[in-house]
Amino acid sequence: MRRNFSNYIKTAAVFVIIAVLFLSSVINVAGGSELDSLRQKQRELNNKIIQQQKKINDARKREKTATNELEVIERELELTELELEQVTAQLIAAETKVRKIQKELEEAEKKVKEQEETFKIRAVSMYKNGPIDYLEVILDSKTFSDFVTRMDIISKIIEYDSSLLNSLTEHKELIADKKAELELQRDEILAVRNEIGAKKRQIEAKVATRGRLLNQIQNDKKAYETALREMEAAQNRLNQMIAELQAKQNKGYMGTATFTWPVPVSRKITSGYGWRIHPIHKTRKFHTGIDIGGAPAGSNIVAATHGEVIYAASLGGYGLTVVLDHGGGISTMYAHASKILVSVGQKVNSGDVIAKVGSTGLSTGPHLHFEVKINGQHTDPWKYLQ
Numbered sequence: 001m002r003r004n005f006s007n008y009i010k011t012a013a014v015f016v017i018i019a020v021l022f023l024s025s026v027i028n029v030a031g032g033s034e035l036d037s038l039r040q041k042q043r044e045l046n047n048k049i050i051q052q053q054k055k056i057n058d059a060r061k062r063e064k065t066a067t068n069e070l071e072v073i074e075r076e077l078e079l080t081e082l083e084l085e086q087v088t089a090q091l092i093a094a095e096t097k098v099r100k101i102q103k104e105l106e107e108a109e110k111k112v113k114e115q116e117e118t119f120k121i122r123a124v125s126m127y128k129n130g131p132i133d134y135l136e137v138i139l140d141s142k143t144f145s146d147f148v149t150r151m152d153i154i155s156k157i158i159e160y161d162s163s164l165l166n167s168l169t170e171h172k173e174l175i176a177d178k179k180a181e182l183e184l185q186r187d188e189i190l191a192v193r194n195e196i197g198a199k200k201r202q203i204e205a206k207v208a209t210r211g212r213l214l215n216q217i218q219n220d221k222k223a224y225e226t227a228l229r230e231m232e233a234a235q236n237r238l239n240q241m242i243a244e245l246q247a248k249q250n251k252g253y254m255g256t257a258t259f260t261w262p263v264p265v266s267r268k269i270t271s272g273y274g275w276r277i278h279p280i281h282k283t284r285k286f287h288t289g290i291d292i293g294g295a296p297a298g299s300n301i302v303a304a305t306h307g308e309v310i311y312a313a314s315l316g317g318y319g320l321t322v323v324l325d326h327g328g329g330i331s332t333m334y335a336h337a338s339k340i341l342v343s344v345g346q347k348v349n350s351g352d353v354i355a356k357v358g359s360t361g362l363s364t365g366p367h368l369h370f371e372v373k374i375n376g377q378h379t380d381p382w383k384y385l386q
């Protein structure tokens, strides 16, 4: 009976062991395939994120080029406006001169006309009544010398009228010539002004076109950035699902109670865990890890504790990133690396070099962003660091 019972126990134990093995293998297969598919999705999404970042970088470059071009054209416009102002001032001066000379000309014409009238009156009286009058004047002469004097006076009056008229006419012609010259100058300035005006309108059209182009680029960039944020949020959800799934697989914690400091050459904290103003976005954001600075690019980044590499690629704003799973739902993240030295699935020990310090992703300089997660939720790294 005892032997039977022991046999029964043995049989039962074997059965239980087989059942457990079978179940765990089923769980592993199920968990594994789900994990595999999630990781596949993660990789695909990561490629999309990289493409999207390229698009954004490209849009940024185009934005910069368009902005520079616009600045150049705007400067050109400013210069043209200045030129136009100067030439307009010249035109106003030229028109003032033309108006002044017009008045001078009118006065000269008036004088010529008056002199012509005087001359005409004398001439008319000379010709109409002249022969008689002058003859009378001459015949009225008492003596020959009187006759000569009278003849002389008459001829002098006529001579004076004629020469005065000639000189006035000459003066008028000079003014008319000068006026024509000034008008020519004015017309030349006007032509230049029209040319500059046309150039200005062309540049204004260019500014408008470039402005629209810049607007378009900026809108595109905004749309890309929105899409990127959505992708990154999806990526974060995926990461969390992966972490949760791993935690469900209930792998025991394989790490140490206290972590190895992840950047051996520096212990300088440039940004702590908690609320802060984001250095690039300038908005209040929760900083989900600690930033270790003071280490030049290329310095070693080491595994904080024993674990398995579950992510080793670019991850949105985090740049080149390594995530280590330490079992028990605990993972560590190492971001902004310049180089990754491990690959997914690789087992690492505490203190193993896994990457090099860099400034990839959204970063203002070489540093390590170190993050600790429990079941995919960030937690204060100082719980594990000394």
Ligand SMILES: [Zn+2]
Residues within 6 Å of the ligand: 271, 287, 289, 290, 291, 368, 369, 370
């Ligand atoms: Zn950080």
